[in-house]
Amino acid sequence: MLDVTGLSVAYGKHPALNEAVLRVNRGEIVVILGADGAGKSTLLKAVSGICEGRVQGSVTLNGTELVGLPPHRIVEEGVALVPEGRGVFPDLTVQENLTLGAYSDRAREEEGANLERVMTLFPKLGERRGQVVRTMSGGEQQMVAIGRAMMSNPALLTLDEPSLGLSPLLCKELFQNLSLVRETGIGILLVEQNAKQSLAIADRGYLLENTRIVHEGRAADLRSDPAVQAAYLGGGGTATGAVAGKTTAPKTPAPAARPRPAKGPAPSDIAAQALAGLPSARPRPAPTAAPAPKPQPAAPAAAPPPRPQPAPRPAPAARSEADRVLGAPVTDMVARAADLSRQRGGTVRPARRPEATPRSTPTFPDLTSGSDDRLQSILAEIEDAAARARDWRPARPRKEET
Numbered sequence: 487m488l489d490v491t492g493l494s495v496a497y498g499k500h501p502a503l504n505e506a507v508l509r510v511n512r513g514e515i516v517v518i519l520g521a522d523g524a525g526k527s528t529l530l531k532a533v534s535g536i537c538e539g540r541v542q543g544s545v546t547l548n549g550t551e552l553v554g555l556p557p558h559r560i561v562e563e564g565v566a567l568v569p570e571g572r573g574v575f576p577d578l579t580v581q582e583n584l585t586l587g588a589y590s591d592r593a594r595e596e597e598g599a600n601l602e603r604v605m606t607l608f609p610k611l612g613e614r615r616g617q618v619v620r621t622m623s624g625g626e627q628q629m630v631a632i633g634r635a636m637m638s639n640p641a642l643l644t645l646d647e648p649s650l651g652l653s654p655l656l657c658k659e660l661f662q663n664l665s666l667v668r669e670t671g672i673g674i675l676l677v678e679q680n681a682k683q684s685l686a687i688a689d690r691g692y693l694l695e696n697t698r699i700v701h702e703g704r705a706a707d708l709r710s711d712p713a714v715q716a717a718y719l720g721g722g723g724t725a726t727g728a729v730a731g732k733t734t735a736p737k738t739p740a741p742a743a744r745p746r747p748a749k750g751p752a753p754s755d756i757a758a759q760a761l762a763g764l765p766s767a768r769p770r771p772a773p774t775a776a777p778a779p780k781p782q783p784a785a786p787a788a789a790p791p792p793r794p795q796p797a798p799r800p801a802p803a804a805r806s807e808a809d810r811v812l813g814a815p816v817t818d819m820v821a822r823a824a825d826l827s828r829q830r831g832g833t834v835r836p837a838r839r840p841e842a843t844p845r846s847t848p849t850f851p852d853l854t855s856g857s858d859d860r861l862q863s864i865l866a867e868i869e870d871a872a873a874r875a876r877d878w879r880p881a882r883p884r885k886e887e888t
């Protein structure tokens with residue numbers, strides 16, 4: 487099903503992945519183990535088409551070459567990513583988060599059936615379909631993230647350290663859920679530092695050290711391999727995991743990692759995966775309620791504060807940059823969030839905010855540079871749009887969906 491051959495990635499002059507070769511079969515869980523900075527996330531990003539580095543080599547899914555395709559096309563081909571940090575929309579409900587995952591052509595026609603499938607697989611999501619995600623536990627939010635990825639009707643689910651930050655009990659539940667996903671025939675490519683639990687459910691595994699795959703084998707064999715035990719399963723390696731759930735580092739230390747802007751979910755991962763399934767030319771009409779006003783770009787120091795203006799359309803170059811980085815225009819996401827609000831609330835009415843609690847007006851990010859800061863802004867924009875969508879309610883109090 488998924489065949490990776492000779493896959494190399496470099497960020498500028500710095501190689502992050504060298505000549506990786508791996509395979510994931512249908513209905514198989516394959517885990518990639520490795521120390522911090524070994525190149526695990528880079529591998530997943532390259533498979534999903536959201537890698538910021540230079541990608542060379544081949545990634546095929548059922549014979550279709552994915553390298554070079556934009557992220558939303560890769561989703562269409564059947565690859566779904568659950569990014570590190572989950573990337574759920576905290577102010578939307580479970581069902582709204584799930585539905586947002588079904589916006590690839592591949593998934594749209596079967597949205598209802600997929601929703602049922604996800605809710606049957608994870609009954610808790612069905613019970614909580616009307617619950618706002620921010621009020622859920624970390625494990626439940628992770629379940630929403632996996633459910634949303636499954637709404638794109640994937641052949642392959644890729645997950646970047648899904649157990650990060652979860653309690654041991656929730657980790658157990660998470661890995662059980664992944665076993666359930668496997669039973670549906672979906673292949674799973676899992677990056678984990680929780681070697682013990684991931685090897686317990688995996689069929690096969692690869693060890694990634696210093697940008698190279700140095701070993702592969704059946705999960706059962708890896709679990710009993712003394713070298714793997716020493717390096718990853720607490721059998722003598724030096725524990726380095728600063729985060730609960732991480733185990734131990736390999737014997738061969740990773741090279742000094744280049745400093746990264748921040749640890750945790752990269753905004754590009756979150757935004758790209760959330761938006762990847764949204765087609766650029768949306769057939770659905772944009773909602774009549776205008777998005778929140780944007781400030782004018784810059785006002786002279788002596789001038790009075792600028793009055794909010796209608797959102798400027800991004801310049802063509804900026805839009806295409808956003809498309810290139812994210813796979814779909816950010817504005818589509820805003821429209822979709824408003825659309826969702828209207829569907830669930832009947833009438834779309836921008837909420838009047840009390841004078842005493844003014845909210846800062848979001849600024850439209852300059853998308854031309856594609857830097858992490860810009861992507862942070864995009865993420866903030868999306869989350870703000872989701873918050874506004876939440877507030878667009880009819881006058882009478884909304885009854886929570888059940």
Ligand SMILES: Nc1ncnc2c1ncn2[C@@H]1O[C@H](COP(=O)(O)OP(=O)(O)OP(=O)(O)O)[C@@H](O)[C@H]1O
Nearest residue numbers: 497502521522523524525526527528538743744746
């Ligand atoms: N966008 C980027 N720009 C420059 N260097 C990067 C970028 N992303 C990753 N790197 C570098 O590439 C190397 C591999 O990073 P990657 O995130 O793939 O490692 P990892 O194995 O997933 O580690 P971790 O478990 O810490 O996430 C590291 O040295 C990292 O600093």
